[in-house]
Amino acid sequence: MLRSLRRPDSRRPDIAPPALVRASIAAVLLLLGYALSVAARTGLADVYAEPAKSYLQTKREAGEVLTRDEWQALYGSLARALALAPGDPDNLSELARLHRILLEADDLDAGEISRYGDAGAGYYRAALALRPTWPWDWGNLALVKYQQYQDTSAVYQDALVRAVEFGPREPSLQDRVAELGAGSWWALSPAAARAVLTAADRALERDAQSFSGRSDAKERWRPLCTRAGDFFAHIKRHCEALGLT
Known part of the structure; x- marks a missing residue:
């Protein structure tokens, strides 16, 4: 009878060295x-x-x-x-x-406005670094910068854009952006202005009477009406009602 050509395996079974086992257990316990x-x-x-x-x-x-x-x-x-x-x-x-x-x-001096606002903005930005698509933190960051009279700052304008981008289904947030933007229209970049127009159009679409009642001063609407053109149907209708077209 022919012997098998396969040699008997004389190697020991693969068993991890005790030191390696202990190290693995220690690592698991450390993680736990x-x-x-x-x-x-x-x-x-x-x-x-x-x-x-x-x-x-x-x-x-x-x-x-x-x-x-x-x-x-x-x-x-x-x-x-x-x-x-x-x-x-x-x-x-x-x-x-x-x-x-x-x-x-109502009685803050310039130093207090700067100090409180910088602290608040710093916390909002730290929160946004952890959840960058959270719309309310963007909207509140914009509000802080507005309260600091920093309408021209890139932080304020970017916050308006992000709030509209990430919070399209947050009605009160859209209202806030529209109100802030109407109050700082002169300072807005093209991107921020478009975000404000988008927010105002959404607010008017949802509840024209309620929103326009809070912001019905003609002079506040005039620049928005001029810029909106035919691209924002609800703003256009509201501007026609105000006689601003």
Whole structure:
């Protein structure tokens, strides 16, 4: 009988060296520990952030002004939440909102407007770096720059464009862009002007009576009517009703 031509395999089975096994286990445990740490920190961040967000929203819906102590307490809670979860854009956006609220005061000097506005804009831009298609952060960034009288800035104009681009189904955001743009029309670049016309046309299409009632001054509409031409049907009809065509 012929012997098999295949030689017996005298090699040992492939078994990883003990040191490699230990290293692999250690790496897995390290990753698991890191994941658990992140989850724990995120959960703890929510403990600080959620009550602050809820309290702030309740005050805003009631039309109540935050006291200085309330503002400081909310800022402290949100800052602690951000320290625990630095990659959370919601906390960044809420911190921006807090600083934007400061800009609503009537007795601010130029230094305060600059300081509060720069802080708010910085938080909004940090949030947008994490979620660049979030339309409300773009709209609020534009509002901050408008409140800082920075209508000609590239940041303001780009924020208007992005808010319209990413928030076509956000009616109140479209209204805001149209209002801001009408109030700063003289400063707008061609791209920003087109975004404002788009927002105004959408607002008139959705609820012409409500939107035009807030912005019915002829002088505010005159430049929009001149620029809109035949490309924005709802603006054209509104301008005809105002006798501006």
